[in-house]
Amino acid sequence: MPIDPAAFSHARIYRERALKTLSYGVSSTPRGNQLPAPIVAARAEEAHVYDATGNRFIDYAAGYGPLILGHTPACVVDAVKNELDRGLRTASVHAGEAELAELVCATLPSAEKCAFLSSGTEAVQLALRIARAATGRTRIVKFRGNYHGWMDSIHAANSVTGDGPGTLGQDPDACRALTILDWGDAKGLAEVLSTEFAAVILEPVAINGGCFMPPDGFLQEVRRLTREKGAMLIFDEVITGYRLALGGAQERLGVTPDLSVIGKAMGSGLPIGAVAGSDEAMEPVSSGKLFHRGTFNGNPVSVAASIACITYLRDNAPRLYPGLDTMAGTLERGATAAFAAHGITAAVNRIGSALQIALGLPAMPSLADTARADFAATQRFSGALLRQGVQIIGRGLSYVGAAHTEQDIAETVEAYARAAETFRREERVAG
Numbered sequence: 001m002p003i004d005p006a007a008f009s010h011a012r013i014y015r016e017r018a019l020k021t022l023s024y025g026v027s028s029t030p031r032g033n034q035l036p037a038p039i040v041a042a043r044a045e046e047a048h049v050y051d052a053t054g055n056r057f058i059d060y061a062a063g064y065g066p067l068i069l070g071h072t073p074a075c076v077v078d079a080v081k082n083e084l085d086r087g088l089r090t091a092s093v094h095a096g097e098a099e100l101a102e103l104v105c106a107t108l109p110s111a112e113k114c115a116f117l118s119s120g121t122e123a124v125q126l127a128l129r130i131a132r133a134a135t136g137r138t139r140i141v142k143f144r145g146n147y148h149g150w151m152d153s154i155h156a157a158n159s160v161t162g163d164g165p166g167t168l169g170q171d172p173d174a175c176r177a178l179t180i181l182d183w184g185d186a187k188g189l190a191e192v193l194s195t196e197f198a199a200v201i202l203e204p205v206a207i208n209g210g211c212f213m214p215p216d217g218f219l220q221e222v223r224r225l226t227r228e229k230g231a232m233l234i235f236d237e238v239i240t241g242y243r244l245a246l247g248g249a250q251e252r253l254g255v256t257p258d259l260s261v262i263g264k265a266m267g268s269g270l271p272i273g274a275v276a277g278s279d280e281a282m283e284p285v286s287s288g289k290l291f292h293r294g295t296f297n298g299n300p301v302s303v304a305a306s307i308a309c310i311t312y313l314r315d316n317a318p319r320l321y322p323g324l325d326t327m328a329g330t331l332e333r334g335a336t337a338a339f340a341a342h343g344i345t346a347a348v349n350r351i352g353s354a355l356q357i358a359l360g361l362p363a364m365p366s367l368a369d370t371a372r373a374d375f376a377a378t379q380r381f382s383g384a385l386l387r388q389g390v391q392i393i394g395r396g397l398s399y400v401g402a403a404h405t406e407q408d409i410a411e412t413v414e415a416y417a418r419a420a421e422t423f424r425r426e427e428r429v430a431g
């Protein structure tokens with residue numbers, strides 16, 4: 001449904017207030033860039049977010065990925081309430097930890113042991129540390145356009161257009177151990193990978209860059225080369241874990257890493273991350289020689305949410321994942337048709353339940369093409385969609401979840417058409 005413009009005046013008034021005491025007015029910088037103004041989520045239900053003035057948005061931002069079961073999955077909400085009734089017990093040993101570890105090891109192909117953290121960023125940090133501890137080496141291969149969280153040692157080359165640190169204030173020395181290559185460049189990897197390298201880390205399916213499948217044979221070749229040189233292969237499945245399939249991209253693509261990093265969807269919206277791997281790969285942590293620290297690691301509330309979420313996904317996987325694919329496929333066709341009908345040059349990429357739109361180029365077959373995309377225009381189109389009652393991540397990414405209904409999808413396809421029409425008109429005036 002088109003949103004009353006007054007809804008955004010409320011959002012602007014809130015933002016002015018927040019900016020006085022909250023840096024950038026938000027708790028994570030990208031949230032502050034939503035156009036026409038960052039909406040204030042007063043409450044949410046299923047796949048819908050409501051602002052303080054009661055406007056309803058169909059939500060595909062999905063908490064930047066975690067909300068695979070929507071905002072109010074009964075199994076997760078009940079598990080969290082039940083857990084709270086038993087007292088907070090932060091930093092205690094509790095039986096949920098082993099139960100969740102058993103579930104992860106039963107569902108993620110590469111997992112025989114796992115360790116819990118509170119975010120994907122922290123989990124990446126632990127995985128890199130495990131690789132260094134296990135190999136006694138320091139160098140890491142990272143690929144352009146893959147994102148692995150905001151730690152200084154890996155927060156570089158987040159886009160294909162610059163290899164430097166990802167933001168102001170990073171210690172430039174912290175990235176010195178990185179060798180940066182183009183994602184998909186198996187030949188380049190064969191040339192640089194040596195016995196100095198502790199690990200090769202990558203998103204096996206590049207959702208962050210713009211939803212790309214790995215080139216044919218790439219992951220197999222990375223697997224072969226890392227084995228040959230004794231480096232660990234780390235799959236960053238923070239997005240793809242429990243989203244592309246129950247067993248993540250590794251299940252879908254049939255390549256098994258030494259270590260996997262998961263987060264987001266595993267927690268159904270509560271903060272959690274994990275590193276999982278074979279008994280051998282996890283030995284530095286399992287033996288206690290590598291200190292794995294963190295006050296909030298394995299906190300009972302996040303663990304309870306995660307147990308409920310993974311149990312639900314496991315029990316419903318045969319129906320749930322194909323259902324997400326089907327709904328996202330309808331959105332893909334709807335977005336493509338809306339752009340075509342209004343003469344807007346845009347690429348639409350989709351992998352499973354993740355959908356990327358990028359304005360400014362007619363197709364975006366590889367990660368390298370993202371250098372030619374117009375992400376400012378994409379952000380403005382996301383704003384046009386928001387005004388039609390559909391929330392996506394501003395840079396053009398949408399996640400379909402199990403709480404979306406056919407009605408939501410049909411309404412969204414109509415919203416694409418209206419947003420494309422207004423976007424085209426407004427850009428013409430502005431141009």
Ligand SMILES: Cc1ncc(COP(=O)(O)O)c(C=O)c1O
Pocket residue numbers: 064119120121122124147148149150203208236237238239263264273
């Ligand atoms: C692939 C990938 N790895 C790691 C992270 C970092 O996770 P978190 O934001 O939970 O720290 C993200 C976050 O978007 C991600 O997409």
